[in-house]
Structures are given as C-alpha cells and as structure tokens.
Amino acid sequence: MAQVFQQPRSGTLFLNGEKISGSDIRDQNVLATQAIANVVKSSLGPVGLDKMLVDDIGDVTVTNDGATILGLLDIEHPAGKILVELAQQQDKEVGDGTTSVVIIAAELLRRANELVKNKIHPTTIISGYRLALREAIKYLTDVMSTKVELLGKNCLISIAKTSMSSKILGSDADFFAKMAVDAIQSVKSTNSRQESRYPVKAVNILKAHGQSSRESMLVKGYAMNCQVASQAMKTRIQNAKIACLDMNLQKVRMAMGVNITIDDPNQLEAIRQRETQMVLEKIQLILKAGANVIFTTKGIDDMCLKTLVEAKVMGVRRCKKEDLRRIAKATGATLISSLSNLEGDEVFEASSLGSAEEVVQERISDDECILVKGTKAFTSASIILRGSNEYQLDEMERSIHDSLSVVKRTLESGVVVPGGGAVETALSIYLENFATTVVRPFIFFTNRVSGLARAASYC
C-alpha cells in the first residue's frame, strides 16, 4: 500500500482508473438516464404498447410492466443502473407506477442539467426541487385526496381498473378488477397495533393453460397445484392439523462413498431393517403429535404411503417450497427441515403443526388442486388464471399483482387521488402559480417541475 502512495501522481488520480468530472460526466449520466426512459416511454399509459424481450437463450417475455422490462435489460452504465433499481424499488414498495417513476426521474435530471448549464449551482437546484416536492405533497394531501370510506367499494374497483387499463387485462378490466378487490379484501388481517393489513402475498396466483381469460376464478383458501400422493388417501380432511416438511419421507440410504465391512449376513439384514425403520419412526413421531395432513417439498415412498393411508392421513409430496412457506404462515405451522433437536434426539412438537378448517382436493378448471380452507393464523385466497399460452399468463399475473398492490395501498393508506393524469395536470397549474410567489431563484425550478408535471399529464 505504501508503494501506491509513493508512486508519482497525476493530479489527484493515482490508482488505476479514469476520472471524469464536471459537465462531461453530468451530460453522460443524463444521456444514459434518457436512454433508459426512452425504452419504457412507449409503454406508459392506456395507449402504451407491450414489449417483447428475447434473452440470450431465446426466452421470450411479452410485457408492459416497467420494472420487468428494465430488469431484463443488460445495463452497464452506473446512472442507468440506479434508474433500474428505482423501478425495482417502486415495484417492491408500491407495486405499480414503475414506468412513471423512471420517466419522471429522467425528466427531472434532464431539466436540472439544463439549469446547471445556465450557471445555477446544483445545491440551489436541489433545494428548488425539494421545495416543489414539499408543496406538491402538501397540495395533494390537503386538496386532492379523498377518504376511501366515503367512496366505498366501487371506488376500489375503479382504482384496480385504472391500474389494469394499460395492461393485457385492460379489455376485461371490469371482471378482473372486481376479482382483485374481492381477493385482497378477503385476506384482511389485523396486526398487534390493531391496524388492518392486506398482505398481497396471501393471494396465491395459479396459472392454468387453456380456456379464455374470463374463465379465471377466485377461490377462498390457499390452492396448490398438487394432488394427494396416493389414490387410496382421503381427499377431504376436516379440522386439519397440518405438518409442513422440507424433507424426504423415504427409506434412508447410506451416503455415497460410505463403506461398511461386515462378516455376518444377519448384520446386513439388520442394517437394511434399520434403514427402513428410521423413516417410519419419523412418521410415527409426526402422527403422534396429531398431524392428519402432511405436506412435503420432497418425496414420499410407497412404504411411507402405506403407513399414511393406514393412519387415514393425507400426504402430499413435491409441493413448492414457496407454497409451503406461505401455508405455514397462514396456518401457524413451522416448516420443518429436520426432526433432530440440539441434543441429537428426534422430536416433533405439536406446536409445529398448523391448523385449518378443511384441506380438500378439488377439481378446479382442468386440474386437481389441493385447497387449504379456513386457515387459522391468516386468511388466504387464490386466483386461478386461465389463458392461451405461457406469455399471456405471465403478463396476466404481473397485471393482477399490480392491481392487488394498488388496492392494498389504497386500503392501508385510506385515501385516494383522482387518476388518469388529473393529479399531474392539477399539480402543474398549482406549481406554476406557486412559482410566482417564491423568492426569485426558485421560480426557475418550480416552473421546471410544473412544466414536467404538465408533460406527464400529456403522456
């Protein structure tokens, strides 16, 4: 390290690398953000178009969702990457508006760059933008927002419809908006501070090929695309006690590379028996705790199936881990990956079991599904989407997710503002007037921001 400092320096730059500063890099960064915004610009709003993205291995995605489009682009420019992260953050926090944030951020940067070129210091510009932001938020909360309780369910349906209007579901918005509102309202829960919460993740979205999109349906309870492991098992269990496992219920096999030398053939038989016995003991522990439904992410072999059928227990194998995590959360179960405790003994606590009013295998559309109804800890709902192909189903899922998130946000915040560009237009007029009331330098910025809001309202 000492050598590095002893090396002759060229200015302040003495490590390997290139230093660009001043207006050059500002222009470059703004140019990069413009390029990113231009990519998604054409997909904004009800007249926006979908994009088809093809990756290296030929996988195709057809989408209108800003975060998905940007996530699939291979962007190297650091400023561009920040915009992509912005869209992703918006997707995570709000769920919708991912295209809008990118376009607005890029436009703000472009206009700020113009101001810097007019010899205005960046800190002044930032203060101006902050002032405009504060005023805009104040105006939105004081003047434009309305309480949701005053507007009722129809308002929620309209909100869901607006968020779908630019998407593949736009033509069937009436049907899907009602479904999204019903779904999110049915997963309402109250936290310890007595606040209502609407977890979007509690709505499971299943995709089934075939039929038209209008055959999609909402089912109460958590639906999984699985079947009972054996035809001899019961397909309906009332007052279910559910064990969620992440382990194999199969005859134990010696690990690869283990060598045991034995002289006596009886010992060989004893080893075989023990191998069989070990898994049966595990099952007995689970059954003794009171389980009557066993879900596992891995396999269940014939020998274990026989034990489960005899005990009149429903067993489902090869469940998705994500599904089991959510079922565990909804029913109050713990996802168990090993029965060993810290002392090295095998135990299965009854407290690890979740409970639900009913677990049933039902034929939904063309497939058999396992439904977990009346979950005890949190309620859950499932939307089964129908569509002609995978691309359509994927895009439908993204659109439904956007609408669910928007309705959730509305219900949790309790207020709405008018949609369809009305807010942007109002803000533009308000900020333009406000600009004339502040001290001289800020007139520039509020004017810029109001101009931007006006531009956004035309999109």
Ligand SMILES: Nc1ncnc2c1ncn2[C@@H]1O[C@H](COP(=O)(O)OP(=O)(O)OP(=O)(O)O)[C@@H](O)[C@H]1O
């Ligand atoms: N009927 C309408 N008339 C005018 N503008 C509309 C209408 N419906 C929606 N908009 C506007 O369209 C924009 C939303 O478009 P879109 O859903 O394509 O993008 P996004 O929500 O920003 O991003 P994404 O949905 O991809 O996450 C919003 O600014 C909204 O005000």
Ligand SMILES: [Mg+2]
């Ligand atoms: Mg949207």
